[in-house]
Amino acid sequence: MKTWNAIKAVSIQEVKYIIRDPVSCLVLFLMPFFLLFGFILSPNLVCSHIAVLNGNHDPRIEELFNRIDAQPNIVIVEHLNSEDQITEAFTRNNIKAVIAACDEGTNIFIDYSDPRVASNVESRIIGVVRSLDKTQDILNIRYVYNPTLQPEAMPVPLLIEIILLIISSIMLSMCVSREKEQGSARLLALTPISSAQLVLGKVLPYAVLSLCHILFIFLLFHYAFGIEIQGSAALFLLLCMLFSLDSMAHGLLFATWAKHQLEVVILCWLVFFIPNVFLCGYVSSIAEMPGALRVLSSIMPGTAFMNAYLGIVCRGTGFAENILWFAIIIAQIILISLLSLSGFTHRYSKSL
């Protein structure tokens, strides 16, 4: 009973702190709406600008250009007059490719600085050229697990990951390092509250807050994007909750190390946020990474979340198939909280 009272007291203190600052409160509750960026971050090519050069004014080439321009995703914005203008054309109008038909045949110059966009543009142009050859299309391609190639389905897991990663880790680490910096940590350490009780009391309000975030996300998920969860919805919520707790544990670890709020924020962004987002398999496929990084990437919470998400939401697998990812997340929560709790009171009260 005594334990519970101590936890409750710390929680109430934290809740009051949040509520008395309307700006932070507003920002915290607005965070889940970042999910709406899913409509903007489409993985499909919408509009790409290209330039064309028809050196010999060949009518057949003109016909090809008309067909390319008729493609919904490619717009010819410029007609060049000579070959000297090709490199220069890339500096204007966000031009991604130049098709140049001269005496030596047709050359396609593609800006490959971003290979993802480049290969997409390339495949569309080549597709038009191929269709002129009138080879019959004998392939029947079907996209499994996402049959309509719904564009919103792709960025949504990344956005959920970003929201839960950064908010949960920064929220908890901030409230710990804030008290350290302001000196009230020393007063708290004088009270008969143990460090575990203190941390639990601080985690509780933020856990409730992130549960709100997750429910928000879930509603947006369902009503704004219309994505159906193939597996069980309860399992999806459990995954989000565990992932959020895992982020909090990482934040707590940073907060026990760092002295100032500034260091905590930089650590959370650069050491926690960036590796998790860039190594989670969204930007680059994990199977293609070099050995050591593949191991590093597979124990990251972001990767575990991403894999379990794809399993539960897209493929509709159950708990048994995703047990590895859940085990990684739970093991991290336990290990990292124990690590940050050891010597917590000592470091906590010694501050400044």
Next chain:
Amino acid sequence: MKRFCAIFHKEFLQLLRSPILMAVLAICPAIIVCVIPFALGNDPKIKADIVDLDNSTTSRLLTERLQSSYMFSKVVKVPNYEFALQDLERTKINAVIVFPEGLEGSIADQNPKQIFVGVDATNTIKAQADAFHISGVLASGNIQKDSVSVQQMFNQEGNGRMYNLIALISLMLTIVGMSLMTLNIVAEKEHHIVEHVLLTGVSPASLIAAKLLFFDLIAIMELIIGLLLGHLIFGLEIAGSVIELIFGCAILLYPLLSMALFISAISKTQMQAIYMMIFLLVVIVLLSTMFSPLENMADNTTIVCKINPLFWLIEAMRNVILKGFSIWIMRTEMAASIIFGTILSFFSKLAIKKIS
């Protein structure tokens, strides 16, 4: 001028006397630039199961063609479709190709049966690329490839690593510069140091100018460290001029730092400032074309993207480092940066003036 230098000197000493912060500033580029790019830009290879119901010369020829293509890392024949689907579910493979019974005969009859290709589309971009490559290999016998030649400009190998490395470096600059700027000022506000400084006769304008210049220099320093590490480890070559790049980045960082300045001027506590900064940073990072290129956005959203200072910074770095253009082609953005930064600094000056 003397007061301006004094503030500058104070910031410098403050940074030197905080060993943890120095360590964080040194370690972050090391982690971000030295480790993560190894994971990026490796060509995704396709793993496919083949269900050959025809078992004829044509289908075997097509299988061999798939196996010998460099785009495929694993091509295995499996007995039936159910088996392949199970593999797909366990994410062992990402594509299934089924050659129907009587394929060879139907091609000879000029009425070919369809080859079924199933692609795992949980990752939409990869699925489309996979489908393109599979159809390219299967259809390659039918078209005259020589009629068109494709030239990959600015990036002969078609490797995405440098592109992502540059995005990472600019993300690092932004986060370090903006968090340092905001939290430095708000922490001084919280501890009433700003009041004391203003009482000594330093004007709010010179206080702001000194801090902006100092953190701009810190961010430029991080840029130079990032580029050097990138050069040493990944052989990142700057195609354009280095001086122009640094000059351009210094100017394009100005609006980002002024946004941080503005946040610090209007917020009371560090907590408020940090929450507002997360909000701002997530918005500008998501709209910076780091995760979704400009080509993939609808017309009305590209406008939002084009008024994003982080997008200007990344675009300038791509133009100078990868494509070797002069920074001069970013002149509109640089002019906009100066105007945008000046307006925000002016409002922050008003807010800071109120303190005294």
